[in-house]
Amino acid sequence: MLWGAVAGGFAGTLVLTTLLRAAGELSLTRIDLPFLLGTALTSDRSRAKALGYVLHFAVGQLFAFGYLGMFVVIGHSGWLLGAVFGLTHGLFSITALVNVLLPVVHPRMGSTYTAAGSSPLLEPPGFLMRNYGARTPEITIAAHIAYGALVGGLISLAA
Amino acid sequence: MSWGQGVPVVPRRTDGYAPIEQYAAIGDGRTVALVAADGAIDWWCLPDIDSAAVCWSMLDADSGGRFTLAPTAAYTVSRRYVTNTNVLETTFTTATGAVRVTDALLLGQPGLAPLRELYRRVDGVAGQVMMRWQLAPRFDFGRTPTRLVRRAGVPVAQGRGQALAVCSWGAGDPELRPTQLAAQFTLDAGESAGILLAYARGEPLVLPPREEVDERLRETCRTWREWAQSRHHDGPWREAVVRSALALKLLVYAPSGALAAAATTALPEMLGGERNWDYRYCWVRDSAFILDTLTSLGCAPEAEAFFWWLMHASALTHPRLQVLYRLDGGAQATETELALDGYRGSRPVRVGNGASGQLQLDVYGDLLEAAWRYAHTCGTIDPEIARRLAQTADLVAEIWPRPDSGMWEVRSEPQHFTHSKMMCAIALERAAALADLGALPSRHVARWLAEARAVRDFVERNCWSQDAGAYVRSAGSTDVDASVLLAVLFGYSPPDDERLRSTVDVIGERLAQGPFVARYTGDDGLAGTEGAFLACSFWLVEALARTGRRARATALFEQLLSHANDVGLYAEEVDPETGAFLGNFPQGLTHLALISAATALAGEGYRP
Numbered sequence: 001m002l003w004g005a006v007a008g009g010f011a012g013t014l015v016l017t018t019l020l021r022a023a024g025e026l027s028l029t030r031i032d033l034p035f036l037l038g039t040a041l042t043s044d045r046s047r048a049k050a051l052g053y054v055l056h057f058a059v060g061q062l063f064a065f066g067y068l069g070m071f072v073v074i075g076h077s078g079w080l081l082g083a084v085f086g087l088t089h090g091l092f093s094i095t096a097l098v099n100v101l102l103p104v105v106h107p108r109m110g111s112t113y114t115a116a117g118s119s120p121l122l123e124p125p126g127f128l129m130r131n132y133g134a135r136t137p138e139i140t141i142a143a144h145i146a147y148g149a150l151v152g153g154l155i156s157l158a159a
Numbered sequence: 160m161s162w163g164q165g166v167p168v169v170p171r172r173t174d175g176y177a178p179i180e181q182y183a184a185i186g187d188g189r190t191v192a193l194v195a196a197d198g199a200i201d202w203w204c205l206p207d208i209d210s211a212a213v214c215w216s217m218l219d220a221d222s223g224g225r226f227t228l229a230p231t232a233a234y235t236v237s238r239r240y241v242t243n244t245n246v247l248e249t250t251f252t253t254a255t256g257a258v259r260v261t262d263a264l265l266l267g268q269p270g271l272a273p274l275r276e277l278y279r280r281v282d283g284v285a286g287q288v289m290m291r292w293q294l295a296p297r298f299d300f301g302r303t304p305t306r307l308v309r310r311a312g313v314p315v316a317q318g319r320g321q322a323l324a325v326c327s328w329g330a331g332d333p334e335l336r337p338t339q340l341a342a343q344f345t346l347d348a349g350e351s352a353g354i355l356l357a358y359a360r361g362e363p364l365v366l367p368p369r370e371e372v373d374e375r376l377r378e379t380c381r382t383w384r385e386w387a388q389s390r391h392h393d394g395p396w397r398e399a400v401v402r403s404a405l406a407l408k409l410l411v412y413a414p415s416g417a418l419a420a421a422a423t424t425a426l427p428e429m430l431g432g433e434r435n436w437d438y439r440y441c442w443v444r445d446s447a448f449i450l451d452t453l454t455s456l457g458c459a460p461e462a463e464a465f466f467w468w469l470m471h472a473s474a475l476t477h478p479r480l481q482v483l484y485r486l487d488g489g490a491q492a493t494e495t496e497l498a499l500d501g502y503r504g505s506r507p508v509r510v511g512n513g514a515s516g517q518l519q520l521d522v523y524g525d526l527l528e529a530a531w532r533y534a535h536t537c538g539t540i541d542p543e544i545a546r547r548l549a550q551t552a553d554l555v556a557e558i559w560p561r562p563d564s565g566m567w568e569v570r571s572e573p574q575h576f577t578h579s580k581m582m583c584a585i586a587l588e589r590a591a592a593l594a595d596l597g598a599l600p601s602r603h604v605a606r607w608l609a610e611a612r613a614v615r616d617f618v619e620r621n622c623w624s625q626d627a628g629a630y631v632r633s634a635g636s637t638d639v640d641a642s643v644l645l646a647v648l649f650g651y652s653p654p655d656d657e658r659l660r661s662t663v664d665v666i667g668e669r670l671a672q673g674p675f676v677a678r679y680t681g682d683d684g685l686a687g688t689e690g691a692f693l694a695c696s697f698w699l700v701e702a703l704a705r706t707g708r709r710a711r712a713t714a715l716f717e718q719l720l721s722h723a724n725d726v727g728l729y730a731e732e733v734d735p736e737t738g739a740f741l742g743n744f745p746q747g748l749t750h751l752a753l754i755s756a757a758t759a760l761a762g763e764g765y766r767p
Contacts, residue, residue, distance in 0.1 A: 030474045030488070045541035110414035112206065112274065115266040116188025116245075117382045119460035121467045123415035123488050131415075131487040133475050 004158025009064025082152015090144030175220025188413030256286020394761030416464030427505035524582025571684030
């Protein structure tokens with residue numbers, strides 16, 4: 001099951017990232033999670049993206065192990081349950097994780113409290129991350145459902 | 160001109176409306192409030208500069224929200240900004256004494272601060288003065304009900320999902336009425352009082368103690384002062400330049416780095432007319448000016464934040480550019496009308512801006528000019544942004560032959576505006592120059608340069624009038640347009656180009672009335688007329704300076720400086736007959752143009 005989580009975390013993050021990137025190229029959203037993560041470490045855009053991808057895949061693995069823990073507790077796994085976890089994960093991301101927590105800890109991101117004394121480089125995501133485009137919430141949730149389904153499915157296969 | 164000393168002003172109202180030039184702006188990088196010379200706050204949007212207003216009696220004197228604070232007896236007024244800050248000091252003098260009111264939107268540090276807080280501190284200066292204050296909050300332009308209640312002894316105004324607590328110290332016991340609260344108090348010399356409006360949305364109200372609020376006021380003054388003192392400008396007009404920089408900083412929406420064109424909506428370009436637009440958006444048209452000004456003043460963090468915002472905001476519409484974007488980077492700016500009386504009867508009162516859907520070709524030139532300046536002054540352009548800029552240049556090469564609405568956003572039929580075509584040539588040439596530097600992919604450079612030559616050929620054949628002796632407003636027209644002055648400012652042709660020099664002279668002759676320059680002659684699809692456009696007046700100064708007529712430029716510049724209001728601010732337009740301000744206020748483009756002109760006159764500033 002452990003290797004299933006590793007494979008699921010990698011494949012899930014790959015698909016999630018690809019979906020968000022494709023949506024960006026289609027001008028549906030400006031969300032770019034690797035970019036948001038990488039700019040926490042550097043203001044060099046290119047380096048931020050490279051670092052951000054590494055971080056994003058690492059975070060994807062961590063979440064996959066979290067999913068694994070919950071599957072073990074429940075005593076059941078599968079792509080459908082994984083998709084439900086992904087839905088919850090996506091909702092948490094757009095309402096709290098990226099929307100509220102990231103601006104608090106990100107050194108280059110503005111927040112609703114940012115005042116004239118500072119000039120952050122990144123705009124805050126706003127409620128449901130809609131500052132990054134009106135369709136960002138549904139795209140982010142769909143990508144997380146895909147992530148969860150892959151993690152759940154591969155853990156189930158490895159069980 | 161010395162705004163630091165406290166300038167006497169005689170407060171006036173007509174039908175309940177103060178003249179626009181009698182307002183001063185205070186802000187915190189998130190929202191702006193306007194304070195009239197009689198001490199009334201008639202404009203304040205919450206929580207952000209582009210949100211619905213809670214004080215909006217500027218747009219409806221009868222039913223709009225308002226916060227008044229003034230002596231009960233007859234008084235005279237002088238006011239100024241605390242030196243190098245956006246904190247306003249108004250001194251009221253009566254027959255019995257004098258008080259000083261300090262108005263500020265606090266910047267949030269130190270301590271646990273409310274989401275937004277507006278502080279009015281009153282200090283007794285001499286004798287004894289009886290003061291009266293009255294707050295009538297109306298959330299959401301009055302579209303949702305506002306309830307006034309007391310919570311633990313503190314008056315609180317509640318709207319849908321938002322609340323405004325009224326904390327007061329030594330300012331009387333406020334009497335709560337259904338739609339307003341009011342109090343009066345007496346202040347002796349050496350005493351002080353304070354009234355704080357603490358705002359919350361989506362979180363509990365924070366009710367800070369007075370010591371923390373006074374500490375935040377000191378910190379707010381210190382932050383503004385440090386920022387202003389760090390600005391680079393050594394010309395003879397430093398005071399005006401720094402005041403303009405501070406006005407621009409008020410319009411920078413700090414959470415995203417975008418710069419609002421103005422702090423208000425629907426202030427009329429003609430009293431009683433229909434030219435009442437919402438300027439609480441960021442115009443791509445201003446981007447090159449913004450970057451140039453911010454970098455010339457040494458505001459590198461703000462310049463970088465703005466460019467990042469610009470590239471993020473335009474991603475959703477790429478490769479097309481919208482004329483304007485929301486301050487949070489959104490592309491939606493749906494125009495609607497509010498059922499309000501309008502400033503001195505000027506209707507409709509619009510929120511949102513329909514110009515967002517227009518085709519304006521000049522914005523592509525502004526974007527690539529901004530990128531060019533960014534690459535030269537701020538930093539490198541990363542490969543993804545470079546790819547997008549190259550695709551934008553490809554688009555310009557394709558669409559430049561189309562007619563457009565022009566930078567003035569006319570609502571008549573699209574035309575081949577001269578300025579739009581010139582900016583297309585600049586877009587293509589800047590893209591090629593960036594590719595030369597290795598900052599943009601170079602695959603399409605030959606096509607960009609060929610199309611740029613075609614644009615220039617079009618301009619010279621169709622937009623030059625031998626009869627007028629000038630580049631005219633649009634192909635085949637006989638009208639003139641001050642936007643063509645930007646050809647000088649953006650380096651479309653060398654400053655000694657005869658056609659350009661002649662155009663500057665003709666614009667000065669045909670569009671200027673005294674020191675004020677109108678935007679254009681000819682139809683724009685709207686009823687009525689408008690005042691002179693102050694940015695155009697400063698552009699004429701800069702164009703004269705850059706074409707070698709420095710003495711004329713200096714004289715004109717100093718005339719224009721004398722027409723700032725008592726605290727050094729400008730609106731969008733001015734009535735050339737009376738000097739009364741018109742249009743939205745304070746206007747970012749006017750202050751950008753002032754700084755650019757001062758920089759040109761001082762012999763500074765980068766030009767390609």
